[in-house]
Amino acid sequence: MKEEDASPLRNAYKVRSFQNAIKAIAQLDHDLASGADALKLNGIGSSIAFRIDLFLEGKEYDPAKHDVALERRKHAVANLRKLPGLGATTARQLYEAGCTSLAQLREPRFFEMLLPHQRINFLYAEHLEKPLTRAEAESIVAFIHEHISSKFEIIITDAYRRDSPTLPHLSLLLLHPAHIHIPLPAPTAHTRPRSLLRGNARNPFHTAYQRRPVRLASRLLQDVVRPLEDAGLLAAALGASPARWAGVAVRPGAGGRWKEVGERLRDVRARRGGYCRLELSMAPWGARGAALLALTGDVDFWRMMRDKAAGLDMHLNEYGLWRWQAKPRDGSAPHTPVAAEPASEVQAKARAPAYECDYDFDDAEWAGYGNGYGGASAGASGGASKGKGKGTGKGKGKDVEKDKARGKEAEDAQEENGYWELVESESEERIFDALGMEYVPPERRNFVFLRDKPPKKAIA
DNA sequence: TAGACGGCGCATAATG
DNA sequence: CATTATGCG
DNA sequence: GTCTA
Numbered sequence: 500m501k502e503e504d505a506s507p508l509r510n511a512y513k514v515r516s517f518q519n520a521i522k523a524i525a526q527l528d529h530d531l532a533s534g535a536d537a538l539k540l541n542g543i544g545s546s547i548a549f550r551i552d553l554f555l556e557g558k559e560y561d562p563a564k565h566d567v568a569l570e571r572r573k574h575a576v577a578n579l580r581k582l583p584g585l586g587a588t589t590a591r592q593l594y595e596a597g598c599t600s601l602a603q604l605r606e607p608r609f610f611e612m613l614l615p616h617q618r619i620n621f622l623y624a625e626h627l628e629k630p631l632t633r634a635e636a637e638s639i640v641a642f643i644h645e646h647i648s649s650k651f652e653i654i655i656t657d658a659y660r661r662d663s664p665t666l667p668h669l670s671l672l673l674l675h676p677a678h679i680h681i682p683l684p685a686p687t688a689h690t691r692p693r694s695l696l697r698g699n700a701r702n703p704f705h706t707a708y709q710r711r712p713v714r715l716a717s718r719l720l721q722d723v724v725r726p727l728e729d730a731g732l733l734a735a736a737l738g739a740s741p742a743r744w745a746g747v748a749v750r751p752g753a754g755g756r757w758k759e760v761g762e763r764l765r766d767v768r769a770r771r772g773g774y775c776r777l778e779l780s781m782a783p784w785g786a787r788g789a790a791l792l793a794l795t796g797d798v799d800f801w802r803m804m805r806d807k808a809a810g811l812d813m814h815l816n817e818y819g820l821w822r823w824q825a826k827p828r829d830g831s832a833p834h835t836p837v838a839a840e841p842a843s844e845v846q847a848k849a850r851a852p853a854y855e856c857d858y859d860f861d862d863a864e865w866a867g868y869g870n871g872y873g874g875a876s877a878g879a880s881g882g883a884s885k886g887k888g889k890g891t892g893k894g895k896g897k898d899v900e901k902d903k904a905r906g907k908e909a910e911d912a913q914e915e916n917g918y919w920e921l922v923e924s925e926s927e928e929r930i931f932d933a934l935g936m937e938y939v940p941p942e943r944r945n946f947v948f949l950r951d952k953p954p955k956k957a958i959a
Numbered sequence: 960t961a962g963a964c965g966g967c968g969c970a971t972a973a974t975g
Numbered sequence: 976c977a978t979t980a981t982g983c984g
Numbered sequence: 985g986t987c988t989a
Contacts, residue, residue, distance in 0.1 A: 510985070511964085512963085512964050512985065512986085513985040513986090514985085515964070515985080515986095516964090516985035516986055516987095517985070519985090519986075520985085520986085541986090541987085542985095542986065542987085543986080544985070544986045544987080545986090546985060546986085547985075547986085583984095584982090584983070584984090585983090586982060586983045586984075587982085587983085588981080588982055588983085589982075589983090614970095614971070614972085614982085615971085616970085616971085738969095738970065738971095740970090
């Protein structure tokens with residue numbers, strides 16, 4: 500009877516209902532005698548009970564008889580949703596406008612319904628589906644090295660670092676000795692453990708809202724993305740923020756050959772040649788280890804690491820491993836800098852701002868940061884903007900609705916109760932160590948590792 | 960019988 | 976320009 | 985689709 504139920508996928512809640520029903524039946528230690536028998540189970544209602552009867556009597560359930568139109572719509576929507584970034588809502592709108600397949604998105608009336616990133620994903624769809632070879636990845640990195648300052652260090656992360664022979668896309672970590680500010684986690688990071696088993700796709704190096712000029716002034720955008728655009732490597736952007744850029748890049752020709760700039764720019768304009776997805780992440784110089792961890796392990800492994808940290812009452816993000824230090828009641832900050840190991844000069848500079856918790860929390864920089872990990876301090880507090888509070892003022896507070904107001908109050912209280920202390924961020928090895936784990940080499944940071952060697956396993 | 964059915968952070972659009 | 980709403984995963 | 989208020 501599972502086969503009976505396995506197919507439908509139109510209404511998310513309906514699908515879940517079927518899943519629940521299947522689970523309920525699977526947990527039984529005996530066979531079902533009838534639909535009425537099944538009806539007693541939690542998760543099985545009249546409709547599924549009826550279909551169980553049909554099944555037991557050997558009759559077929561014929562969906563076509565029930566609803567041809569629905570079936571057709573289901574297929575169309577499922578097809579449309581294959582495009583990354585195109586979800587249920589857009590798919591439905593497209594279908595209602597008469598679009599029944601991905602191919603039809605070519606038609607202007609449908610194409611215009613797409614958001615910018617959806618358009619790019621569509622236009623480059625065949626290219627982006629094609630994995631890269633390691634040689635292609637290396638060739639692109641060499642190209643980038645030739646077109647940006649030699650002070651940048653570039654590390655290929657993700658699947659490449661895990662020794663995978665092919666890469667779904669190219670993910671690069673960039674480091675620059677002058678890029679050193681390590682932002683603090685949100686004050687509430689430890690009191691709001693994320694759901695560790697599901698949810699957010701990985702999106703490290705996010706920064707809170709910044710004014711346009713500030714955003715565009717980032718070293719990544721100015722000194723990396725800009726020259727690469729000029730060099731004709733980048734064909735389209737899917738998203739750009741101060742420490743992160745994602746988009747479409749040109750692939751090298753056969754044998755890792757690159758054409759001359761002018762020709763490449765013409766190719767890009769005409770969308771000739773091969774393309775791939777490229778992701779650039781800019782990490783603070785002293786946060787190399789944490790950044791590598793965040794960008795190398797697959798999603799499951801990274802989630803496991805963060806879970807591990809949470810279990811030890813710490814907080815792990817792409818900037819480092821943090822421990823919450825409660826402040827004594829009188830408010831005098833316990834001046835206990837970590838510095839477990841001798842820090843290089845740059846490092847010291849990188850860390851310094853992290854411990855000076857003298858932010859003006861009413862400053863606009865802090866307004867609007869989310870509740871989660873990774874966000875918080877917009878890099879703007881690098882040094883200069885620190886002492887002089889007030890930008891546009893007003894920042895947070897205000898008359899938010901009850902719910903949010905409560906949350907904010909809690910946050911304010913948190914801020915006074917302590918601060919985040921950076922335990923380790925420079926070396927992967929030492930982060931593993933601080934978490935009480937054996938070092939796991941990149942090629943083993945994957946789902947198989949988690950399954951074969953359950954570290955602690957929160958998987959309920 | 961109507962409404963819930965997971966919750967959250969991000970990017971972008973819409974709105975003030 | 977800043978905040979809120981929506982789509983997405 | 986089912987469950988609950």
